[in-house]
Amino acid sequence: MKISFIINGMSKIIDVEDENTPLLYIIRDVLDLKGTKFGCGKAACGACTLHVNNEAVRSCSYPVKFAEGKEIITIEGLGNRAKPHPVQQAWIEEIVPQCGYCQPGFIMATAALLNKVPRPTDKDIDNNIINICRCGTYYRMRKAIHRAAELSAESSSTSFKITD
Amino acid sequence: MATNKNSNKGVSRRKFLVKGGLGTLGVLAVGTYIFRNPIRRGILGKVNSLEMPYTDNTDKPMIWFEITSDNFIRLHSPKMEMGQGTFTGIAQMAADELSIAMHRIKVVHAASSTGNVDSFATGGSTSISGLWQPLRELSAMLRTMLLKEASHKLNLDIDQLIVEDGTIIGKGKQLTFAQVADGVDEWVVPDSPVLKDIKDYKYVGKPVPRIDLEDKVFGDPIFGMDAQMPNMLYGAVVRSSKIGSVFVSADSTTAEKMPGVVKIIHEADFVAVVANSMIEAENAKNAIEVIWESYDNLNTKDIVEIMTVGNGSSTIIQKKGKALKEKDNSLTMEFRTPIGAHAQIEPNGVVAFVKDGKAIIKISTQVVGLTRKEVAQRLDLDVEQVIVEPTFLGGGFGRRLHTPHAVQAALMSKAVGRPVKYFFSRKEEFQHDMFRPPTHHVISGNLNEEGLLNVLEHEFVSGDVGNDSALIPGFLPPIIGADIGAIRGGFIQYTGIPNFRSVYWHVDLPFATSWWRSLGLLANTFAMESFMDEMAIRAQMNAVEFRLRQIADDPIGIRLKNVINAVTDKAKYSENIVEGRAMGLAASIDANTPCAQIAEVSIVNHEIVVHKVTVAMDPGLAVNPDQIRAQCEGCVIMGISAVLYEQMFVENGELAPTIYGPYKMALMKNAPKEIDVVLLQGKDTPGAVGEPPLGPIGAAIANAVRRLTGERLTQLPLKLPKYI
Known part of the structure; x- marks a missing residue:
């Protein structure tokens, strides 16, 4: 069957035999976007986190059929070297990654959190950022999340010319 | 110049x-x-x-x-x-x-x-x-x-x-x-x-x-899992979920007819599927019926029974003065640590392409040379004909110090004449890990009139780390007599004590244990530094003074004292409980790098909460101080995960759990909000960084809990008794 969606701003029509195929496999193996990672296949680690209609979704356990007509953003579409997303910028400033494998999932989870809660407290971060990082970069991530919130606020206040 | x-x-x-x-x-x-x-x-x-x-x-x-x-x-x-x-x-x-x-x-x-x-x-x-x-x-x-x-x-x-x-x-x-x-x-x-x-x-x-x-x-495709080659197929190997299984035979008639299947491969020691997609390979794999020869059912209690000091053979690895003869007036304590999983997020994976007498292997591995040799031997190729192209690793931690799945992927590729990508499922990662071995420690000591140790003895038993490893040539363990990995951190570092000895015991386990970041250091330091703290309390002496007075004034001893002093100053160490928080101190030497840590701990809703960890380490010349700090922070958090939460069980002959969550690990909410790192330079060349900070964390937390609650916790993961 055919499934259509928008991914990183581009319309795609995918032909799948099994509509229950996890979205992650389509993204990695069919669309060849390797930034979204496979970690556990059971939505337990968050390495495969991406956005579907601006919500964080663990794509290893998200049947592709549910993506029909929706808008997907992966790490490749969040920002790039020329125009990093505030979360990516904050991650660079705080030198967060070690091995780096889980980082796209955390960055996507953080970007989704900031969409909902622009100034998260430590408690908000503890309750919402529940991916697993084996290298133990949580300490720098927390700093980077607060920094990303600042950067987002700065960029939105610039674009809307809001002054205090 | x-x-x-x-x-x-x-x-x-x-x-x-x-x-x-x-x-x-x-x-x-x-x-x-x-x-x-x-x-x-x-x-x-x-x-x-x-x-x-x-x-x-x-x-x-x-x-x-x-x-x-x-x-x-x-x-x-x-x-x-x-x-x-x-x-x-x-x-x-x-x-x-x-x-x-x-x-x-x-x-x-x-x-x-x-x-x-x-x-x-x-x-x-x-x-x-x-x-x-x-x-x-x-x-x-x-x-x-x-x-x-x-x-x-x-x-x-x-x-x-x-x-x-x-x-x-x-x-x-x-x-x-x-x-x-x-x-x-x-x-x-x-x-x-x-x-x-x-x-x-x-x-x-x-x-x-x-x-x-x-x-x-920005999510660049840099890892082994991201590797691919044109015209690539996907492989899956049937693995038994039972410990100690030996492959006997397989019936693949159903699997052969399943969608997407290209070939079923029967080798002497395994059976595998090659299919058009990962999912098709997995589905067909599950339809293959395999006969295994397995051990009788085993449970965690059997492993604990095997893993007890006094079983197997022993080697004295360190000795000075007299042994403790009378146990009168002495304290003897026992400590245990469990089986730990590597749990790195990137599963083990490989892309192999074997054709015309040549093999190309793209893999995340810590052992390029060993992988190359094993593929060459099994496929009967010259090593020059095997090209191993390593990728970035989605975590190493010792898990990739043997990557024989490259051999299986190479055999699959050879059978179909096309590149084959093969990676472990998460269940396979957990059940076929080469685990951090469980350990048991018996530590004894007695105090003299001054309140210092007269005798200190550490006897410990561990599963293999280096002994049975493909990385270590087989002739080495008998020469050395003790497992070079298991004994890391097992030595007495308070060599100012007049009489001490450390004894390593070796027993065989029915499943593979191996290198886990810092090797024996995590378990040995937890046991030794918990015991030292208990002795300081018995001696009614400040934990810092008790340690400093028993460290010899040799070069490494002086560096150890320096990190203990530095961490004490930085954290403003105190043995008073302030606003429900207590501090715990511990120190270790690993690969010539001394490290001391102080954990600030409280109990919230019956859970141990680590608020702050201060680290002082002397790795010698710091090539990149920021990355050394990052390694300290990472080790502290990985250590908190290991000592507060992680544990593999053996249930009816199977290793469990097989997924994150049930295999509980530290999350963001469990990481300390403050990690303060002080770096000293006690020598003019760079030394070890990536493992030494894993030593002190376990005992630092346990010592804080002891001072907070009066309870001496002697087993990892640390669990409070019900009445606290």
């Missing part, structure tokens, strides 16, 4: 070969090798203090540097980047000695085809310390060669030339390294490298950002 004092035993004895390469202007390749006998590492009593050298074992020229036409330098790293920051550290070292901006150095993993692979492994916290001398010498050598050639091309004396950011300048004329290298067929190789003074370095010693930062933040 300072002349290198070691030049007579360093790089100058090696042959140099400089040749042009495809798309490159000059290649510095080095023949022969700096081999130092690995047996030396194993000399008992010194294992804790020795740092492992860089070893390479090929007699073929090895490519280290390539100069590209846009005046960049490609540095082929024999060490893998697995998060520890090695690529950044070696780029700093090379940039300084070459006099080129760091952004002009591109570090790549050396493939086995270039020969520049470490014969041993990426592990043991040795990458920066081991490459410190040879890499700087090679870089200085290349700079000197470029200067000589530039002098010839510009018709100026060498002392009229200076090097600035990859450009050689003199008398108003200049040439980039690339322009110097262009068209050169024969290079003049200097006799010995002349190294710069360390104080003249621009990058070494500075907290420069990781060079792989952007690749990792």
Whole structure:
């Protein structure tokens, strides 16, 4: 069957035999976007986190059929070297990654959190950022999340010319 | 400039070969090798203090540097980047000695085809310390060669030339390294490298950002799991969920007819599926009926029973003075640590392509050389015909110090004549891990009139770490007599005590245990430093004073005292409970790097909460202080995960759990909000960084809990009794 969606701003029509195929496999193996990672296949680690209609979704356990007509953003579409997303910028400033494998999932989870809660407290971060990082970069991530919130606020206040 | 004092035993004895390469202007390749006998590492009593050298074992020229036409330098790293920051550290070292901006150095993993692979492994916290001398010498050598050639091309004396950011300048004329290298067929190789003074370095010693930062933040396809080849298929190997299973036979008639299946492969020791997609391979794999020969059902209690001091054979690894004869007036305590999983997020995976007597293996591995050898042996190829192309590792932690799944993927590829990608499911990762072994410790001591230890004895039993490892040649363990991994951290570091001994016991387990970041250090330090704290309490002495007074004044003892003093000052150590929080202190020496930590702990809703950890470490010269801090922070958090939450069980012959969540690990909410790191420099060369900070964390937390609650917790993961 055919499934259509928008991914990183581009319309795609995918032909799948099994509509229950996890979205992650389509993204990695069919669309060849390797930034979204496979970690556990059971939505337990968050390495495969991406956005579907601006919500964080663990794509290893998200049947592709549910993506029909929706808008997907992966790490490749969040920002790039020329125009990093505030979360990516904050991650660079705080030198967060070690091995780096889980980082796209955390960055996507953080970007989704900031969409909902622009100034998260430590408690908000503890309750919402529940991916697993084996290298133990949580300490720098927390700093980077607060920094990303600042950067987002700065960029939105610039674009809307809001002054205090 | 300072002349290198070691030049007579360093790089100058090696042959140099400089040749042009495809798309490159000059290649510095080095023949022969700096081999130092690995047996030396194993000399008992010194294992804790020795740092492992860089070893390479090929007699073929090895490519280290390539100069590209846009005046960049490609540095082929024999060490893998697995998060520890090695690529950044070696780029700093090379940039300084070459006099080129760091952004002009591109570090790549050396493939086995270039020969520049470490014969041993990426592990043991040795990458920066081991490459410190040879890499700087090679870089200085290349700079000197470029200067000589530039002098010839510009018709100026060498002392009229200076090097600035990859450009050689003199008398108003200049040439980039690339322009110097262009068209050169024969290079003049200097006799010995002349190294710069360390104080003249621009990058070494500075907290420069990781060079792989952007690749990792923008999601570039850099990992083994991201590797692919044209026309690639997917493989899956049937694995038994029971411990100790031996493959007997398989019926694959149903699986053969399933959608997407290309071929079922029957080998003597395994059966595998090759299919068009990963999911089709997995589905067909599950339809294969396999007969296994398995052990009788085992449970965790059986493992605990086996893993008890007094079982198996023993080796005294350290001894001074008299043994404790009378147990009167002495304290004896027992400690236990569980089976731990590596649980790295990137599953083990590989892409293999075998055709026309050649094999290409793309893999995240810590052992390029071993992987190459195993594929060559099983497929009956010359090692030169096996090209291992290592990728970035989505976590190493020791899990990739044996990667025999490369052999299985190679056999699958050979059978279908196409590239095959094969990776472990998460269940397979958990059940077929090579685990951190469980341990048991019996520690005894008695105090003299001054309240100091008169005798201290540590007896411990551990599953294998290095003994049964593919990485260690089989003849070594009998020579050494003790497992070089299991005994890490098992030595008495308070050598001011008049009588002490440490005894290692060996027993065999029915499942594989192996290298887990810091090896025996985590378990041994938890036990030893918990016991020391208990003795300090018995002696009614401050925990800092109790330790400092029993450390000998030898060089490593002085460095250990310094980190204990530094952490005490920084954390303002106090044995008072303030606002429900208590502090716990612990210290360890690993691979010649002393580290001390203080954990600030409270109990919230019956859970142990670690609010702050202060770390003082002396890794010697800090090539990149920021990345050393990152390793300390990471070790603290990985350590908290291991000592508060992680535990594998054996249930009816199966290792469990098989998924994150049930295998509980530290999340963001469990990480301390503050981690304060103090770095000391007690020696003038870089030392081990990536593992030593895992030592103290367990006891630091347990000691804080003891002071807070009066309870001495003696088992990992730490669990409060119900009444607290």
